Amino acid sequence: MDQADAVAVVERWHAALNRRDLEQVVELSAPEIEILGPRGVARGRDVLRQWLEHTRVSLEPLRWFARGGEVVVAEHGVWRSAETGDVDGEADVASRFRVEDGRVAHYARYDTVEDALAAAGLADADEVQARTS
Numbered sequence: 104m105d106q107a108d109a110v111a112v113v114e115r116w117h118a119a120l121n122r123r124d125l126e127q128v129v130e131l132s133a134p135e136i137e138i139l140g141p142r143g144v145a146r147g148r149d150v151l152r153q154w155l156e157h158t159r160v161s162l163e164p165l166r167w168f169a170r171g172g173e174v175v176v177a178e179h180g181v182w183r184s185a186e187t188g189d190v191d192g193e194a195d196v197a198s199r200f201r202v203e204d205g206r207v208a209h210y211a212r213y214d215t216v217e218d219a220l221a222a223a224g225l226a227d228a229d230e231v232q233a234r235t236s
Contacts, residue, residue, distance in 0.1 A: 108202075109200075110169050112131060113202065115127070121162065121163075129148050129151060129152055132208075133207065133208040136208060136209070137208065138151060139209070139212075140211070157185070159191075162176075163179045167230065168216075170224075170229045173224065174202060175216065175223050175225055178198060197214075
């Protein structure tokens, strides 16, 4: 996959997540998307949809790294209460995406950009400029 195309898919995925357009996030994801989280690995759009319905996270992209279909985004995350909308927490985190056939096939969040880059096989030299940055 072309690196620019992969970054564009992840940009659209981020934008949809941040405006809470859950159907767009699901559409931009592969039917058998692999989601790696603190509780392990899960697969499929149904799992993704459930996560999206319960999370109130926004992720502001800070830096982008890409090679081929691998994309890592350093982000500032803000989590909000589902009941009140108040900020529950915020932190700098990183997300790893693998884009295949124009859709996100793998998503994982990491506590540090270094961990995400290592998991993706990327390095600082793979930093790119995204259209939204």
